[in-house]
Amino acid sequence: MRIAVENLNASLGGARVIRGVSFAIEGAAFIGLIGPNGVGKTTLVRAIAGLIPFEGSVTLDDAPLAGLKPRHRARAIAYLAQGAGSHWPLEVSRLVALGRLPHLAPFARPAAADEAAIARAMHLAGVEEFIGRDVLTLSGGERARVLLARALAVEAPLLLVDEPVAALDPYHQLRIMEVLRAYADEGRTIIAVLHDLTLAARFCDRLLLLDNGKMKADGTPAEVLTPENLRATYRIEARIGEGSEPFVLPLRRAE
Amino acid sequence: MQRQVNVWAVNASLAALTALLFIASIYIGRGGELLADKFALISETDPDIARLVMMEVRLPRALLGLLVGATLGLCGAALQGLLRNPLAEPGLVGASSGAALGAVLVFYFGFATGTAMLVPVGGVLGALAALGILYLLAGRNPSIVTIILAGVAISAFCGALTSLALNLSPSPYAALEIVFWMLGSLTDRSMAQVWFVLPFMGIGWLLVASTWRALDALALGEDTAATLGFSMRSVTLRAILGTGLAVGAAVSVTGVIGFVGLVVPHLMRPLVGQRPASLLLPSALGGAALVLAADLVVRLPVNGPELKLGVVTALLGAPFFLWLILRARREAP
Numbered sequence: 001m002r003i004a005v006e007n008l009n010a011s012l013g014g015a016r017v018i019r020g021v022s023f024a025i026e027g028a029a030f031i032g033l034i035g036p037n038g039v040g041k042t043t044l045v046r047a048i049a050g051l052i053p054f055e056g057s058v059t060l061d062d063a064p065l066a067g068l069k070p071r072h073r074a075r076a077i078a079y080l081a082q083g084a085g086s087h088w089p090l091e092v093s094r095l096v097a098l099g100r101l102p103h104l105a106p107f108a109r110p111a112a113a114d115e116a117a118i119a120r121a122m123h124l125a126g127v128e129e130f131i132g133r134d135v136l137t138l139s140g141g142e143r144a145r146v147l148l149a150r151a152l153a154v155e156a157p158l159l160l161v162d163e164p165v166a167a168l169d170p171y172h173q174l175r176i177m178e179v180l181r182a183y184a185d186e187g188r189t190i191i192a193v194l195h196d197l198t199l200a201a202r203f204c205d206r207l208l209l210l211d212n213g214k215m216k217a218d219g220t221p222a223e224v225l226t227p228e229n230l231r232a233t234y235r236i237e238a239r240i241g242e243g244s245e246p247f248v249l250p251l252r253r254a255e
Numbered sequence: 256m257q258r259q260v261n262v263w264a265v266n267a268s269l270a271a272l273t274a275l276l277f278i279a280s281i282y283i284g285r286g287g288e289l290l291a292d293k294f295a296l297i298s299e300t301d302p303d304i305a306r307l308v309m310m311e312v313r314l315p316r317a318l319l320g321l322l323v324g325a326t327l328g329l330c331g332a333a334l335q336g337l338l339r340n341p342l343a344e345p346g347l348v349g350a351s352s353g354a355a356l357g358a359v360l361v362f363y364f365g366f367a368t369g370t371a372m373l374v375p376v377g378g379v380l381g382a383l384a385a386l387g388i389l390y391l392l393a394g395r396n397p398s399i400v401t402i403i404l405a406g407v408a409i410s411a412f413c414g415a416l417t418s419l420a421l422n423l424s425p426s427p428y429a430a431l432e433i434v435f436w437m438l439g440s441l442t443d444r445s446m447a448q449v450w451f452v453l454p455f456m457g458i459g460w461l462l463v464a465s466t467w468r469a470l471d472a473l474a475l476g477e478d479t480a481a482t483l484g485f486s487m488r489s490v491t492l493r494a495i496l497g498t499g500l501a502v503g504a505a506v507s508v509t510g511v512i513g514f515v516g517l518v519v520p521h522l523m524r525p526l527v528g529q530r531p532a533s534l535l536l537p538s539a540l541g542g543a544a545l546v547l548a549a550d551l552v553v554r555l556p557v558n559g560p561e562l563k564l565g566v567v568t569a570l571l572g573a574p575f576f577l578w579l580i581l582r583a584r585r586e587a588p
Contacts (some may be wrong), residue, residue, distance in 0.1 A: 044381070046478070049478075049482050050481070050482070052476055070481075070484045070486055071483075071484040072486065073484070074482060074483050074484030075484075077482065078481075078482070079479065079482035081476060081477070081478045083475065083478055084475060084479060085476075086474055086475060086531075087337070087339035087473070087475075088474045088529045088531065089529050090474060090528070090529055090530065091528055091529075091565060094528060095474070095475075096470055097325075098471060098475060098483065099483075099484045100473070101468060101471070101472055101484065101485075102483055102484040104468070106468075134529075135314055147475075150475070154483075181319050216281065
């Protein structure tokens with residue numbers, strides 16, 4: 001799938017939050033969307049998900065997003081909101097099955113293909129052991145994986161995830177990132193809003209660095225995570241490790 | 256592990272229970288007297304009267320119990336799903352208060368004595384007016400919260416006007432009539448009234464039921480539901496308009512019957528694995544069963560003033576709700 005975002009502008013409560021952002025993604029990739037708090041990462045993702053109005057164009061395989069019917073858009077783009085949760089104590093298997101709603105004809109029962117997609121998503125996210133559990137009785141890390149499995153079950157060519165590893169311990173952070181990596185390796189595109197720069201450097205193919213609503217840098221993790229970029233956007237001095245096990249260790253606030 | 260739920264078995268059992276109560280409602284009279292006994296007695300002298308009692312008194316009463324109960328249960332379940340709030344109930348939309356006000360005005364101006372049809376007509380007009388005002392208040396792109404706040408405001412205003420009508424009521428008799436009507440009852444209703452409210456209820460049910468899958472998706476929040484292919488604007492409009500039409504029509508003909516729309520979805524939720532979409536049909540059936548059962552309780556006392564249905568549902572509903580709260584408190588971790 002080819003995703004092209006051209007000159008995207010979006011406003012929140014009258015204030016312009018995204019200013020002329022453009023980028024294109026060709027084929028399968030795990031893209032990290034990074035930048036300090038309040039630069040518009042969530043707004044950008046929500047615009048691409050079709051949740052807020054915007055100016056400019058977003059096309060999927062050259063088809064404008066605005067022209068897609070909600071059901072078709074729902075099959076093309078899966079979205080996992082920041083801090084997502086369930087309002088009712090649903091059984092895990094039922095919650096994951098909600099990801100198949102865009103594929104169900106009115107009044108149709110889930111077909112074998114839907115059941116297979118649910119099983120694949122649960123397997124990929126490693127949540128089969130919770131299958132009959134009430135989702136509200138799971139721990140934060142377990143619940144995050146179940147909600148991710150719901151988004152995976154859509155099997156959309158583009159998956160948008162907003163801060164999937166926030167509030168998780170290192171083990172569960174790695175677990176989620178591995179799931180996303182595996183999903184991208186199956187031939188899909190992921191755009192993930194991330195705050196942990198080390199995880200972004202380790203797992204992503206490409207990083208988009210947003211600053212004040214504009215695209216500050218776009219490239220491989222090594223290209224984007226430079227001392228200059230971190231100083232200019234995050235206002236930090238950091239030790240940056242390169243090679244096969246890259247890391248970003250924030251040292252102090254930049255003067 | 257949660258218990259395996261079989262939604263079809265739940266629905267079938269509830270349908271059977273509702274059918275049983277419907278038949279009981281037709282055959283059991285005041286003080287538990289069976290229509291069959293009366294029938295045997297009367298049919299010897301005048302068979303036409305027995306048929307008349309059946310068709311013109313018992314049947315509309317049982318039908319209204321069925322329709323009104325189903326409406327309250329269905330709309331309560333849908334609104335709780337839409338708002339993702341277990342405390343939501345059909346009255347929140349404001350249409351039921353509008354309907355009550357419309358009907359009360361008919362009493363106030365003394366039209367009710369002329370023909371019994373004018374009360375439900377006034378009620379439905381009141382409900383439609385309330386929905387119209389709700390639409391104007393909610394604005395072009397309303398959030399669910401805005402709509403509910405507008406509904407609450409309309410409810411409060413209609414309640415105030417209803418109180419004003421009571422306050423200024425021309426005679427104590429008129430005031431008493433209004434108060435008794437508002438307590439909610441299925442007695443002395445005609446088939447004509449049933450036919451009058453049925454289309455409003457039918458359209459309301461279809462609108463509400465059409466949101467079923469979106470209610471499931473809404474378990475994960477409005478954004479997620481929108482990215483699962485549901486237009487939240489359309490879903491909200493259908494659920495609110497459908498509830499307003501159906502519940503407004505129900506209140507127009509029976510007065511206010513409380514607690515059914517609030518309590519029944521709670522009863523049914525554990526039986527269907529908590530899924531909002533699977534909750535709609537059982538709540539409709541359960542609501543019908545509860546109202547039919549309460550209407551049987553109303554008939555038990557032989558002497559004294561007639562018990563009102565709305566009083567009985569509240570008397571049954573409120574303690575039950577307390578029990579639910581206590582149970583939830585016990586189960587809370």
